[in-house]
Amino acid sequence: MKQFINFVRKEFAHVMRDRKTLLILFGMPVAQILIFGFALTNELKNSKLIVFDQAKDPASQEIIARIEASRYFEVERNLSNAAQLESVFKEGKIKMALVFPAGFNASLLHGHHAQIQVIADASDPNAANMLTNYVSAIIQDYQRSLSKSSLSPYRIIPEVRMLYNPQLKGAHNFVPGVMALVLMLVCVMMTAISIVKEKETGTMEILLVSPFKPILVIISKTIPYLILSLLNVGSILLLSVFVLDLPVNGSVLLLFAESMLFISTCLTLGIFISVKTSSQQVAMLISLMGMLLPTILFSGFMFPIENMPYLLQLFSNIVPAKWFYIIVKSIMIKGLGFSAIWKETLILVAITAVLLIISLKSFKIRLA
Amino acid sequence: MQLPAVDDVSFEVKKGELFGLIGPDGAGKTSIFRILTTLLLAEHGSAWVDGFEVIRDYREIRKIVGYMPGKFSLYPDLTVAENLNFFATVFGTTVKDNYELIKDIYVQIEPFKDRRAGKLSGGMKQKLALCCALIHKPSVLFLDEPTTGVDPVSRKEFWEMLNRLRMQGITILVSTPYMDEATRCDRIALLHNGKILSIDTPENMIKSYPEQLYAIKADQMYLLIKSLRKYPEVLDCYAFGEYAHVSFKIPFEEYLLEAYLGAEGLSGIEIKPTAATIEDYFIKLLKT
Numbered sequence A: 001m002k003q004f005i006n007f008v009r010k011e012f013a014h015v016m017r018d019r020k021t022l023l024i025l026f027g028m029p030v031a032q033i034l035i036f037g038f039a040l041t042n043e044l045k046n047s048k049l050i051v052f053d054q055a056k057d058p059a060s061q062e063i064i065a066r067i068e069a070s071r072y073f074e075v076e077r078n079l080s081n082a083a084q085l086e087s088v089f090k091e092g093k094i095k096m097a098l099v100f101p102a103g104f105n106a107s108l109l110h111g112h113h114a115q116i117q118v119i120a121d122a123s124d125p126n127a128a129n130m131l132t133n134y135v136s137a138i139i140q141d142y143q144r145s146l147s148k149s150s151l152s153p154y155r156i157i158p159e160v161r162m163l164y165n166p167q168l169k170g171a172h173n174f175v176p177g178v179m180a181l182v183l184m185l186v187c188v189m190m191t192a193i194s195i196v197k198e199k200e201t202g203t204m205e206i207l208l209v210s211p212f213k214p215i216l217v218i219i220s221k222t223i224p225y226l227i228l229s230l231l232n233v234g235s236i237l238l239l240s241v242f243v244l245d246l247p248v249n250g251s252v253l254l255l256f257a258e259s260m261l262f263i264s265t266c267l268t269l270g271i272f273i274s275v276k277t278s279s280q281q282v283a284m285l286i287s288l289m290g291m292l293l294p295t296i297l298f299s300g301f302m303f304p305i306e307n308m309p310y311l312l313q314l315f316s317n318i319v320p321a322k323w324f325y326i327i328v329k330s331i332m333i334k335g336l337g338f339s340a341i342w343k344e345t346l347i348l349v350a351i352t353a354v355l356l357i358i359s360l361k362s363f364k365i366r367l368a
Numbered sequence B: 001m002q003l004p005a006v007d008d009v010s011f012e013v014k015k016g017e018l019f020g021l022i023g024p025d026g027a028g029k030t031s032i033f034r035i036l037t038t039l040l041l042a043e044h045g046s047a048w049v050d051g052f053e054v055i056r057d058y059r060e061i062r063k064i065v066g067y068m069p070g071k072f073s074l075y076p077d078l079t080v081a082e083n084l085n086f087f088a089t090v091f092g093t094t095v096k097d098n099y100e101l102i103k104d105i106y107v108q109i110e111p112f113k114d115r116r117a118g119k120l121s122g123g124m125k126q127k128l129a130l131c132c133a134l135i136h137k138p139s140v141l142f143l144d145e146p147t148t149g150v151d152p153v154s155r156k157e158f159w160e161m162l163n164r165l166r167m168q169g170i171t172i173l174v175s176t177p178y179m180d181e182a183t184r185c186d187r188i189a190l191l192h193n194g195k196i197l198s199i200d201t202p203e204n205m206i207k208s209y210p211e212q213l214y215a216i217k218a219d220q221m222y223l224l225i226k227s228l229r230k231y232p233e234v235l236d237c238y239a240f241g242e243y244a245h246v247s248f249k250i251p252f253e254e255y256l257l258e259a260y261l262g263a264e265g266l267s268g269i270e271i272k273p274t275a276a277t278i279e280d281y282f283i284k285l286l287k288t
Helices: A002-017 A019-044 A058-069 A083-091 A104-111 A125-148 A174-201 A203-208 A214-243 A252-276 A280-298 A310-316 A320-333 A342-362 B029-036 B058-064 B080-090 B099-112 B122-134 B152-167 B179-184 B202-207 B221-230 B254-263 B278-287
Strands: A047-053 A073-078 A096-100 A113-121 A155-163 B018-022 B065-068 B140-144 B171-176 B187-192 B195-200 B213-217 B234-240 B243-248 B270-274
Touching: A002 A019, A002 A174, A002 A214, A002 B080, A019 A174, A019 A214, A047 A058, A047 A083, A047 A125, A058 A073, A058 A096, A058 A104, A058 A125, A073 A125, A083 A096, A083 A113, A096 A125, A104 A113, A113 A125, A125 A155, A174 A203, A174 A214, A174 A252, A174 A280, A174 A320, A203 B065, A214 A252, A214 A342, A252 A280, A252 A320, A252 A342, A280 A310, A280 A320, A320 A342, B018 B029, B018 B152, B018 B179, B029 B140, B029 B171, B058 B065, B065 B122, B080 B099, B080 B122, B099 B122, B099 B152, B122 B140, B122 B152, B152 B171, B152 B179, B179 B202, B179 B278, B187 B202, B187 B278, B195 B202, B195 B278, B202 B278, B213 B221, B221 B234, B221 B243, B221 B254, B234 B278, B254 B270
Parallel strands: A047 A073, A047 A096, A113 A155, B018 B171, B018 B187, B065 B140, B140 B171
Antiparallel strands: A096 A113, B187 B195, B213 B243, B213 B270, B234 B243
């Protein structure tokens, strides 16, 4: 045990003394979250919205004023006829249109019930989805304030139309994707280098001529990165909650537990690469090309897997990030519990176990 | 066909002996060390270290030997003390337990114990590496070219340290490409191209040198050797530092040779008898 603790301490020293790498390890997730986050939020702030107000009554004016007051929209101008709508969207500057039918206020007051048509440019499905959500929220807010002063509730039904991409394919949230990506990068690459580094510097030669156990070396190499990566998960979640306003809907504890599992998978993958290669450069290349690319392509984060050819869909099953992406989405966004993701969890456990066994088996106890 | 690194090598080292493997680069020294320290598997043959067979009992051997590879192989980003502590715990011991053994060496690097190993000078690095190899009190110590790339003063110190370790009963196998270090060993094996040319004590090797050697110097070295090789009574002649070492087929007259060399256009001629060294012996072996 003392031997093990000493091993771990040594690995920590290696990690903590390499300042540049440490900076990358902690800086990368923050940078990625901010880049991905603000690339999206910047566009959503002050989106151009056009109004076709056929009613021009107090209710429609109030809703327009509320929308204008929000930081998400910039009301561009009023249209005078319906024919203009299409050409305005085709110009591409307008992201959303709001159509009030004639007599909007009257039907609301007398029938307690009115309709608004919301038309969104869904060529960017993410943005379209979010914008309609914003508008719906503002309308609902107005509806609620209206209902307070009355006995029977008022209902305003936004009728949403997604232009260009009605099914909103590929509309995912990016935080789970970035999480999978960052953990994959940090864990696989760093551990991939770690053992091969000892081979290159020759310290492995001395270590071999000693009573150490391979499993001890493997585990002690992974522990610093496990802890660092958990810190990264924490910083990503903090950023997404406080900077990007994306809450964690499910259990944070479960999310951390699953992250730990995925980190372990990545670490064993890194160890596997490290055991199989003989130079740091090769290890780096394999983890970048061989791991990062499939993660981006086959996790479902950027490209929908359902649209891929059958063979590639099959292949995506061995990409750990795919399963982790599903897990994080389920917990974070859908707010589901463990019962919904046990299958994905089991797959990750299996991948980890297989990699660990192969790594241990192929750990060379001699030089050649 | 691949050239074997080591071929038909057989030797025995006595307990408590300081045994040297001497040979130029590529002679097979490192390969022999790696086979004995269980790092490489030999295609044929067998070897034992302290009663353990190198293939079957590799775990046992790894517990009892100390190994210092030819290349500096400690953690450059750990400090001197951290390296030492780490290797102590790897072998399940502590620095305190075996401090006596390394004390002589460690006191020399102790002032730098908080310095990172990568920032030490060459001689310091070797001393630290030796400490790390000794920290678990090995019964056999394998040192692969410990003095290569080390300054002459540190080299001398290093051999004195080895001598003291031998006094404490540790069997030491050391390799070196420097022939002048051979005399510091109890016995040596001369290696060339993966084969052992000779095993004996350095004294016996020197004694068994058959001819009287002469060291001859002149202002024009190249011309001197060329002229000497043409001289009919010369058996062998080669450059040796600033002199040419020459042996003769029959007892020769110094004035005749001097006259001959003078006629060849050489100046500043100096002729003196000299004792053979291990290097002379090695050269002789290579030619026969």
